[in-house]
Every structure is written in C-alpha cells, then in structure tokens.
Amino acid sequence: xxxxxxxxxxxxxxxxxxxxxxxxxxxxxxxxxxxxxxxxxxxxxxxxxxxxxxxxxxxxxxxxxxxxxxxxxxxxxxxxxxxxxxxxxxxxxxxxxxxxxxxxxxxxxxxxxxxxxxxxxxxxxxxxxxxxxxxxxxxxxxxxxxxxxxxxxxxxxxxxxxxxxxxxxxxxxxxxxxxxxxxxxxxxxxxxxxxxxxxxxxxxxxxxxxxxxxxxxxxxxxxxxxxxxxxxxxxxxxxxxxxxxxxxxxxxxxxxxxxxxxxxxxxxxxxxxxxxxxxxxxxxx
Amino acid sequence: xxxxxxxxxxxxxxxxxxxxxxxxxxxxxxxxxxxxxxxxxxxxxxxxxxxxxxxxxxxxxxxxxxxxxxxxxxxxxxxxxxxxxxxxxxxxxxxxxxxxxxxxxxxxxxxxxxxxxxxxxxxxxxxxxxxxxxxxxxxxxxxxxxxxxxxxxxxxxxxxxxxxxxxxxxxxxxxxxxxxxxxxxxxxxxxxxxxxxxxxxxxxxxxxxxxxxxxxxxxxxxxxxxxxxxxxxxxxxxxxxxxxxxxxxxxxxxxxx
Numbered sequence: 001x002x003x004x005x006x007x008x009x010x011x012x013x014x015x016x017x018x019x020x021x022x023x024x025x026x027x028x029x030x031x032x033x034x035x036x037x038x039x040x041x042x043x044x045x046x047x048x049x050x051x052x053x054x055x056x057x058x059x060x061x062x063x064x065x066x067x068x069x070x071x072x073x074x075x076x077x078x079x080x081x082x083x084x085x086x087x088x089x090x091x092x093x094x095x096x097x098x099x100x101x102x103x104x105x106x107x108x109x110x111x112x113x114x115x116x117x118x119x120x121x122x123x124x125x126x127x128x129x130x131x132x133x134x135x136x137x138x139x140x141x142x143x144x145x146x147x148x149x150x151x152x153x154x155x156x157x158x159x160x161x162x163x164x165x166x167x168x169x170x171x172x173x174x175x176x177x178x179x180x181x182x183x184x185x186x187x188x189x190x191x192x193x194x195x196x197x198x199x200x201x202x203x204x205x206x207x208x209x210x211x212x213x214x215x216x217x218x219x220x221x222x223x224x225x226x227x228x229x230x231x232x233x234x235x236x237x238x239x240x241x242x243x244x245x246x247x248x249x250x251x252x253x254x255x256x257x258x259x260x261x262x263x264x265x266x267x268x269x270x271x272x273x274x275x276x277x278x279x280x281x282x283x284x285x
Numbered sequence: 286x287x288x289x290x291x292x293x294x295x296x297x298x299x300x301x302x303x304x305x306x307x308x309x310x311x312x313x314x315x316x317x318x319x320x321x322x323x324x325x326x327x328x329x330x331x332x333x334x335x336x337x338x339x340x341x342x343x344x345x346x347x348x349x350x351x352x353x354x355x356x357x358x359x360x361x362x363x364x365x366x367x368x369x370x371x372x373x374x375x376x377x378x379x380x381x382x383x384x385x386x387x388x389x390x391x392x393x394x395x396x397x398x399x400x401x402x403x404x405x406x407x408x409x410x411x412x413x414x415x416x417x418x419x420x421x422x423x424x425x426x427x428x429x430x431x432x433x434x435x436x437x438x439x440x441x442x443x444x445x446x447x448x449x450x451x452x453x454x455x456x457x458x459x460x461x462x463x464x465x466x467x468x469x470x471x472x473x474x475x476x477x478x479x480x481x482x483x484x485x486x487x488x489x490x491x492x493x494x495x496x497x498x499x500x501x502x503x504x505x506x507x508x509x510x511x512x513x514x515x516x517x518x519x520x521x522x523x524x525x526x527x528x529x530x531x532x533x534x535x536x537x538x539x540x541x542x
C-alpha cells in the first residue's frame with residue numbers, strides 16, 4: 001500500500017508560521033496562499049498601502065480567521081487558542097481608543113498622534129511578550145520618537161523576541177532589520193535577507209533624472225552606453241530622463257565626466273527607487 | 286489572578302456604558318420622573334393609589350422605561366466596541382472572545398435591576414407613605430415582587446439586545462419594535478405572547494388591577510403562567526440569549542481588514 005504524498009510540514013520551530021494561508025472578503029482577496037516562517041529577531045513586513053499587511057497581521061493575531069491554510073503562533077492556533085496572548089503583544093494601526101481612558105497624566109483623547117502611538121506600543125509591550133506584532137508602529141512619530149522606537153525594537157530583537165513589524169516605507173524597515181518579507185496584492189513576493197531581495201531587483205530598469213546646464217552634451221555622452229534603455233529630454237531644456245538596468249554605470253560615467261570638467265551635473269535623482277516600482281517589477285517578473 | 290483581571294476590566298467597561306456620556310442622567314430620570322408623576326396623581330385622586338401604582342410601575346417603568354434602558358445598555362456592550370473599533374484591544378488578550386462581554390452583561394444587568402428596584406421603591410414610598418405602618422406593610426410585599434419582576438424582565442431584555450448586537454448592525458431598531466409589540470401582544474389571545482418577555486414579567490408581578498379585573502386588564506388576569514414558571518422562563522430566555530451571543534462572538538469575525 002502506498003501512502004499519499006504528505007504536505008510539507010510546518011516549520012514549527014518558528015514562533016510564527018503560516019502555510020498556504022488565504023483570506024477572502026467576498027470576491028476580494030486579502031491574503032493569497034501565503035507560506036512563511038517568522039524567526040526570532042526582527043522581521044520587516046514590507047508592502048505598499050492595501051497590499052494585505054494589516055490583514056496578515058490580523059490573521060496572525062487571531063482577529064481574523066483564515067479562509068484556507070494554517071497559522072501557528074508559538075505552535076498554537078491564534079483563532080481558537082486565546083492563551084497565546086499571554087505571550088503575544090499586538091500594536092494595531094488604528095487610531096481608536098477608549099475616550100475615557102487616561103495615560104500617565106491626562107485623557108488619551110487629548111493626546112497627540114505620537115503620544116497615542118507610544119501608548120499603543122506600551123500596551124503591546126507591558127506584559128513582556130515573546131512575540132510582538134507591530135502594525136505600522138512608526139506612523140505619526142516625530143524623528144526623535146522614531147529613533148527611540150527603532151532602538152527599542154532592536155533591543156527587543158536582540159533579546160531573542162520575535163518582532164514582526166509592518167511598514168510601507170523601505171528605508172524604515174532597512175534601518176531596523178536585514179530580514180524582510182515583501183507583500184503585494186496579498187502575496188508574499190519575496191522573503192529573506194535584504195541582500196537577497198536587493199539581488200532580485202538589481203536588474204530592474206531604473207529611471208534617472210539628470211539636471212545639467214549642458215544637457216545636450218550629457219545626453220550625447222550617455223547615448224553611447226550599452227546599458228542605456230532609453231533617453232529623453234525634458235521640456236524645460238536643462239533636464240534629461242535616462243532609463244537603465246545598471247544605474248551604477250551611469251553614476252560612474254557622470255562622476256568621471258564631472259571630474260574631467262567635461263560638463264556640470266547639478267542634480268541626479270532616481271525617480272522610481274521606491275516600493276511601488278520595486279513591487280511592479282517583481283510582479284512582472 | 287487572570288479571572289480577577291478579566292472581572293476588573295469588565296467592571297471598567299460596564300461603568301463606561303452605565304455612567305459615561307451622561308448615561309447616568311437617564312437612569313436618574315427613570316427613577317425620579319415616574320415617582321413625581323405618581324405623587325402628583327395621588328394628590329389629585331388619593332383613593333386610586335392602586336390604579337396609579339399599576340399605571341406607573343407596570344406601564345411606564347416596567348413597560349417602557351426599563352425595557353428601553355435594558356435594550357440600549359444590552360446592545361451597547363458589544364455595539365460600542367464595534368462602533369468605536371476598540372475590539373482589537375479586547376481580542377488580543379488572553380481570555381475567550383465572549384468572556385469579558387458576559388461579565389460586562391452581568392454588571393449591566395445588576396445596574397438595570399438596581400435602577401428598576403429604586404424606581405419602584407421611590408414610586409411606592411411616595412404613593413403609600415401617607416398610609417399607616419400596617420397599610421405600608423401590606424403593600425410592601427407587592428412592591429418587592431414587582432421589583433423582582435421588573436429586574437428579571439430588564440435582564441432578559443438586555444440579554445436579547447446583547448444577542449442581537451452580535452450579528453446585527455442596528456439591534457436597537459429591532460428592540461424598539463419588539464418592546465413596542467411586547468405590550469400590545471399581551472392583550473391578544475393565543476400563544477404568541479409566550480414569545481415575549483412582558484408576558485412573564487406580568488406573571489411574576491403582583492398587579493393589583495388583575496386581582497379584581499376591570500376593562501382591558503381582565504386579559505392580564507387570564508395569564509395562566511405561574512410566577513415560578515415565569516421566573517424560570519425569564520432566566521431561560523436570558524441564558525439562551527447569552528449563550529447564543531457567546532457562540533456568535535466566538536464564530537463571527539468583527540474586525541475589518
């Protein structure tokens with residue numbers, strides 16, 4: 001007698017594990033067949049607005065029930081086993097509070113957005129949880145508050161706690177962790193070390209905006225390069241738009257030309273070095 | 286320790302429903318207004334104390350004020366959390382989804398019972414205080430039964446509202462219709478009235494008008510349900526509604542994506 005092939009086992013050693021998890025809202029899909037394991041330390045969940053980050057975090061914290069698939073937090077099902085919340089802290093992205101509640105000094109109702117964010121974080125961390133799930137925790141914080149929180153998250157990660165942080169801002173996550181998962185349209189597009197993600201997108205054509213008083217000379221200089229995908233002049237007469245799959249070649253060529261006093265470059269901007277461009281590229285790929 | 290934390294949190298949340306947003310003013314009005322009306326009426330027609338008592342306690346307090354207070358408070362236990370989007374704070378804590386709400390219901394039911402008891406007691410005192418000790422004593426037992434009937438009815442109304450709020454967006458609208466129908470159905474023949482809280486509430490109460498029925502109150506005298514059966518029925522209604530509500534809370538999703 002032969003037995004049917006067994007599905008791959010859940011990586012139960014992970015504090016948070018998901019296998020083929022999907023969540024539908026009627027005909028709209030929130031999370032689409034996500035399989036992932038979140039290890040101790042900090043993991044960034046990165047995706048543009050509406051990508052499914054919050055839905056995924058709500059599934060992990062047992063607020064939503066998966067339509068399909070299996071979720072385990074510390075080896076237990078968060079929808080049915082409420083005891084996990086002795087060891088799980090959750091900071092939601094919503095701004096809702098009990099109006100009558102007060103913090104250290106006054107009613108939360110009168111708090112600034114930054115103070116509310118800190119209050120939510122304090123509520124998530126006060127019972128010293130092993131697993132910490134933070135939905136856009138840096139929203140609304142001023143730069144010093146942001147630094148303070150990033151330091152706190154790093155400390156928690158260094159203590160061996162499992163910290164899952166969502167954000168739609170790439171550099172925010174990059175400054176926090178090397179371990180990230182990219183989510184878009186409810187799917188995990190890539191997961192792993194930031195360098196692996198970077199490697200995936202390194203051949204993505206990048207759009208550069210170059211400003212120079214000698215824009216025609218710059219254009220004719222770059223036009224001979226093999227790495228150039230397209231070159232267009234802006235209407236203002238002192239800018240050009242170059243698309244290239246290897247921007248570092250352009251950077252080197254421009255830098256050398258400026259050093260050789262062939263022409264002046266007043267500005268060099270990567271127009272689409274942002275999440276949307278990266279995600280669009282990965283989706284097409 | 287965990288249980289004590291849950292009870293303490295439930296008390297704080299229940300206090301929010303009862304006292305905050307000037308809701309205590311409503312409770313005070315429910316206690317004072319009927320008593321004042323009863324007092325004024327008794328000054329004009331002192332020989333009709335029994336009838337005034339019936340109209341004020343059974344129709345005003347028991348038929349309108351307490352049911353609507355119970356419906357409002359019962360539906361706000363879950364409804365306020367959904368509306369205020371604060372459910373996330375309760376559901377990421379280590380207790381069952383229904384636990385904190387059931388404790389909250391208990392405190393709300395105690396509050397409704399307290400309001401009903403004080404409202405009846407004040408009305409009774411203002412109506413019968415002119416009588417001698419023997420006169421007060423003979424009517425006191427009646428008032429005690431009425432307090433129990435109104436409190437039990439209030440708890441049942443709150444439980445039904447609690448259940449409706451676990452799966453309806455506007456449970457209060459349904460409750461308003463139900464309570465409005467509640468009074469009318471009692472005068473209809475047949476078994477329909479057995480589905481309504483009011484039937485059991487009236488069966489439990491003393492209702493002096495039905496001791497010697499006149500006019501439309503004679504229908505109430507035909508209420509064959511014994512006070513014991515009525516008490517058990519009200520408890521069964523409340524328990525069934527609470528269990529069904531707890532099941533809904535555990536099965537349904539309330540958090541939006």
